[in-house]
Amino acid sequence: MQTLVVKMGEVQASREDATLETFGVGSCVAIVLYDPQTKIGGMAHVMLTQERASDMQKTAHPLRFVEQAIPFLIKAVERLGAERSRLVAHVVGGAQMFQSYRDPSNAIGPKNTETTLQILREAGIPVRTKETGGTKGRNVHFDLATGTVNVNSKA
Amino acid sequence: MSQRLPPFTADILREVMNIGGAHATTALAKLSHQRIDIGVPSVELLKIEEVPDYVGGTGDLRSMILHEVSGDVLGVILLSFSEEDAHLFTENIRMEHHLAQDGVLPMLQELGNIVSGSCFGAIAKFLDLHFNHSLPSAATDISGAILGSLLAEIGQRADDALITELSFRADTLKIDGRMFLLFDPDSTQSILSAAQKKIHTS
Numbered sequence: 001m002q003t004l005v006v007k008m009g010e011v012q013a014s015r016e017d018a019t020l021e022t023f024g025v026g027s028c029v030a031i032v033l034y035d036p037q038t039k040i041g042g043m044a045h046v047m048l049t050q051e052r053a054s055d056m057q058k059t060a061h062p063l064r065f066v067e068q069a070i071p072f073l074i075k076a077v078e079r080l081g082a083e084r085s086r087l088v089a090h091v092v093g094g095a096q097m098f099q100s101y102r103d104p105s106n107a108i109g110p111k112n113t114e115t116t117l118q119i120l121r122e123a124g125i126p127v128r129t130k131e132t133g134g135t136k137g138r139n140v141h142f143d144l145a146t147g148t149v150n151v152n153s154k155a
Numbered sequence: 156m157s158q159r160l161p162p163f164t165a166d167i168l169r170e171v172m173n174i175g176g177a178h179a180t181t182a183l184a185k186l187s188h189q190r191i192d193i194g195v196p197s198v199e200l201l202k203i204e205e206v207p208d209y210v211g212g213t214g215d216l217r218s219m220i221l222h223e224v225s226g227d228v229l230g231v232i233l234l235s236f237s238e239e240d241a242h243l244f245t246e247n248i249r250m251e252h253h254l255a256q257d258g259v260l261p262m263l264q265e266l267g268n269i270v271s272g273s274c275f276g277a278i279a280k281f282l283d284l285h286f287n288h289s290l291p292s293a294a295t296d297i298s299g300a301i302l303g304s305l306l307a308e309i310g311q312r313a314d315d316a317l318i319t320e321l322s323f324r325a326d327t328l329k330i331d332g333r334m335f336l337l338f339d340p341d342s343t344q345s346i347l348s349a350a351q352k353k354i355h356t357s
Binding site for chain 1: 297
C-alpha cells in the first residue's frame with residue numbers, strides 16, 4: 001500500500017489502497033475529505049487563515065491558507081473522480097500550543113478551526129469527525145481503503 | 156531547499172550564533188557541572204514550509220523550551236531534547252544543586268530562562284541591540300506541532316524564516332540537545348547592519 005506524507009502547507013489526494021499521513025499538527029489544521037463510494041480522498045495541512053495575510057503571501061503560498069487550500073482540495077479529489085455531493089470531512093488540529101508573547105489575543109489554532117468549519121459548511125460538506133482544540137499536537141493517519149482516520153496525540 | 160544567503164552574510168550570522176551559542180552552553184555547563192561540546196552552527200534562510208523537513212523528526216516526541224524575543228529583532232530561541240535526555244539532564248541539575256523534587260517541565264523552563272538570557276544577552280551586547288524576552292514555555296510534545304505553531308506565527312508576517320542551529324552534547328551523561336534561533340527575515344537585516352557596524356568600528 002502506498003503511503004503519502006502530507007507536509008505542512010501541502011494538499012494531496014489519492015485513490016483506494018493508499019494511506020495519507022501528516023505529522024505534527026499543532027495550531028495547524030489537517031482537513032480530510034473522502035468519498036466513501038469511490039474511496040477517493042485527500043488531505044490538506046493548513047497553517048493559517050488569510051486574516052493577516054498580504055496579497056503577495058496569498059499568491060505565493062496559497063496552500064498555507066485555509067480559505068485557499070480547501071477549494072483546492074475539493075477540486076483535487078473531484079479531478080480523481082470523487083463526487084462532491086458524497087464528500088464527508090474530518091477535521092483535526094487547531095490546538096493552542098502556547099500563548100504568543102507578542103500578541104496574546106492572536107489564537108491561531110482556534111481561528112484555523114473556526115474558519116475551516118465555516119468553509120466546509122458553506123461548501124455543503126458534512127463534518128463526520130472533529131478532533132480539535134486543546135494544547136497538544138497530533139499525528140493523523142487516513143486509510144483510503146476504509147475511510148478510517150486515526151489521530152494520535154503522543155504527549 | 157532555499158540557499159539564498161550570500162556566503163558573507165551566512166558567515167556573519169554563523170558568528171553571531173557562535174557567540175550566543177557559546178554563552179548559552181557555558182551557562183548549561185555551569186548549571187549541570189558537565190562539559191558541553193558544541194557543533195558548528197548552521198544557518199539557512201528557508202521558506203516557512205521547508206523548516207520542518209530541515210529540523211526533521213516532525214512526528215517524534217521531543218521536550219522543547221521556547222522563548223520569544225522582541226525589541227530590535229523578532230525571533231525565537233528553541234531548545235530541543237529527547238524526552239529521556241530532558242529528564243536525565245534536569246534530574247542531574249536537581250541533584251547537583253540539591254533542589255527539591257519538581258517536574259521536568261518547570262525545571263526546563265528555568266533552564267530556558269538561563270540559557271536564553273545568556274545567549275541573547277551575549278548577542279545583544281556584541282551587536283549593541285536591545286531584546287525583550289517572553290517568559291519561557293516548555294512542553295513535551297510532537298516536535299512538528301510545536302515547530303509548526305511557531306512557524307505559523309512567523310508565517311503571518313513573512314514568507315521565509317532565518318534558522319540557525321547549534322547542536323550540543325553533554326559527554327559524560329551522553330545527552331544530545333539542539334538549539335535553534337529562528338528570526339523573521341526583516342530581523343536578519345537588523346542583525347547584519349549591527350554586525351557590519353561592529354566590524355567597521357572595531
